[in-house]
Amino acid sequence: MHTDAVKWTSSGAVYLLDQTLLPDETAYLEVDTIDAMVEAIRALRVRGAPLIGVAASMGIAAAANRMAVDGSLPGEKTAALSWLESACDTMARARPTAVNLAWAVNRLRSAVVERLSTVNDDDTAEVMVRTLRREAQRMWDEDAAMCSAMATAGAVLLPAASSVMTHCNTGMLATGGIGTALGVIRMAHEQGRVKEVYACEARPLRQGSRLTAWELARLDIPCTVVVDSAAATVMAQGRVNAVILGADRIAANGDVANKIGTQNLAIIAKEYGIPFYVAAPTSTFDLDAASGVAIPIEERPADEVATAEGVKVYNPAFDVTPAHLISGIITDRGVIEPPYGESIRRLFD
Numbered sequence: 001m002h003t004d005a006v007k008w009t010s011s012g013a014v015y016l017l018d019q020t021l022l023p024d025e026t027a028y029l030e031v032d033t034i035d036a037m038v039e040a041i042r043a044l045r046v047r048g049a050p051l052i053g054v055a056a057s058m059g060i061a062a063a064a065n066r067m068a069v070d071g072s073l074p075g076e077k078t079a080a081l082s083w084l085e086s087a088c089d090t091m092a093r094a095r096p097t098a099v100n101l102a103w104a105v106n107r108l109r110s111a112v113v114e115r116l117s118t119v120n121d122d123d124t125a126e127v128m129v130r131t132l133r134r135e136a137q138r139m140w141d142e143d144a145a146m147c148s149a150m151a152t153a154g155a156v157l158l159p160a161a162s163s164v165m166t167h168c169n170t171g172m173l174a175t176g177g178i179g180t181a182l183g184v185i186r187m188a189h190e191q192g193r194v195k196e197v198y199a200c201e202a203r204p205l206r207q208g209s210r211l212t213a214w215e216l217a218r219l220d221i222p223c224t225v226v227v228d229s230a231a232a233t234v235m236a237q238g239r240v241n242a243v244i245l246g247a248d249r250i251a252a253n254g255d256v257a258n259k260i261g262t263q264n265l266a267i268i269a270k271e272y273g274i275p276f277y278v279a280a281p282t283s284t285f286d287l288d289a290a291s292g293v294a295i296p297i298e299e300r301p302a303d304e305v306a307t308a309e310g311v312k313v314y315n316p317a318f319d320v321t322p323a324h325l326i327s328g329i330i331t332d333r334g335v336i337e338p339p340y341g342e343s344i345r346r347l348f349d
Contacts, residue, residue, distance in 0.1 A: 001144060002140065002176060003144070004017070005017040005046065005051060006051065006054060006176075012032070012062055012066070012133070013030050014030070014058045015029070015030055016029045018045045019211060020043060022173075023213070029045060031059055032062040032063060033062075033063050034059065034063045034090055036059075037055065037063070037091065038090060038091060040055070040059075041055070041056065041095055041101075044207075047173075048169065048170065048173060049100040049101075049246070049247070049280075050100050050146075050180070050281060050283065051173070052101045053100035053105075054176045056092075056104055056105055057132075057136035057140075060108060060132055061132035064129050064132050068128075068129050074124070076124065077116055077119075077121050081116065084109060084112055088108065091105050097296055097297060097298045098249065099283075099285075104139055108139075111132075111135040140176045143175060143176030143283070144178075146281040146283070147178045147179055148177060148178065149332040150180055150183055150281065151179075151186065154183075154184035154188070154277065154279055154335065155184055155187040155191055156193075157242070157275070157330070157335065158242055162188070162241040162242060163195060163196045163240055164185060164198070164241060164242045165234065165240045165265070166181055166182065166200070166212060166245050167199075167208060167228075167243075168200075168245065168259035169182070169202070169212045170212075171183065171212065171215040172215060180246040180330075181277075182212065183279070184279050185197060186219060186221070195222065197212075197222065197223045198223075198240060199223055200227075200231060201226065202228065202259055202261060203228070203259075203300075203304075204260075204315070205304070208225065209225045231261075235274055240274055242274060242275045242276075243265055243276045244277045244330075245259075246278065247278050247284050248318060249285075250284055250286065250344075251291050252289060252291070253340060254323030254329065254341065254343070255295070255321065255323050256323070257295045257318050259319075260317055260318055261319070262318075263320065263322075267325065276327050277326070277328050278321075278329045278330065279331075280329065281332050285344065285348070287344070287348065292320030297319070297320070299314075300315045301315070326340070333347055
């Protein structure tokens with residue numbers, strides 16, 4: 001099952017569900033330039049590590065298609081590849097923490113370079129557009145399949161009639177399919193393993209209360225929204241059987257970068273003996289990052305936090321949860337457990 005947060009148009013452009021308007025308004029943006037897709041990613045109109053990678057790839061394909069139609073896409077191979085290099089680099093810088101973005105555009109670039117090595121200059125523009133579209137669609141299809149695999153692997157971890165807590169948004173609005181953590185929750189609910197979800201409000205832009213709650217309501221899964229600072233109280237009261245959330249990047253040692261507040265939840269869950277699970281596809285692992293220290297952390301604009309004039313604001317969008325606080329990482333290739341350095345090496349071997 002594919003997400004409906006992104007779509008191809010009949011003209012080759014991309015429709016994006018503008019997530020900044022949810023839950024009050026459902027509206028799509030038509031995107032067919034690099035700048036427009038970069039703005040959509042930075043403004044969180046499209047978000048979620050897996051979906052950012054898919055959308056960015058689709059955006060590059062849409063931009064190339066538009067330029068081919070109006071005749072501005074270079075026909076000479078070296079010039080065309082230079083345009084692609086610039087487009088991929090620009091897209092990769094849109095959000096630094098989510099590794100899926102750089103992974104996706106690098107894969108896109110490699111696919112085109114390999115394909116163009118076998119064609120003449122006369123066919124460069126046509127072949128580039130066709131290759132970009134095919135590879136972007138392939139990544140979308142693969143992500144949807146990975147979401148389904150994670151749901152199957154993770155749902156069985158939960159006992160019958162569980163109450164789970166989640167953070168930020170990890171469903172069809174954040175991925176190419178049914179979601180990472182929310183995909184697990186969705187399947188577990190269908191199996192009678194989840195009776196209720198506590199969704200943390202989550203900064204930035206209250207993605208839990210606006211987006212996760214909206215998705216769960218559409219799926220008829222009982223949901224209670226709590227402010228982030230109430231998580232300890234809810235867990236201490238025995239209301240939560242497990243915490244399940246996603247990731248924007250996972251280091252080689254199992255440290256996890258995710259939406260700000262994730263580390264807080266992991267520490268609290270550890271204190272109360274509650275299993276803490278991360279659900280993420282293999283595309284979210286960054287084996288070049290030895291630990292979470294190597295993961296760049298994006299900071300959001302200060303004006304997202306209301307305060308007195310002249311007061312400084314520190315507004316990180318993500319934090320890093322140490323591997324030792326994580327009970328298990330649910331992937332599209334199964335669930336891995338500590339010690340994560342060894343488990344992750346085996347996962348990719």
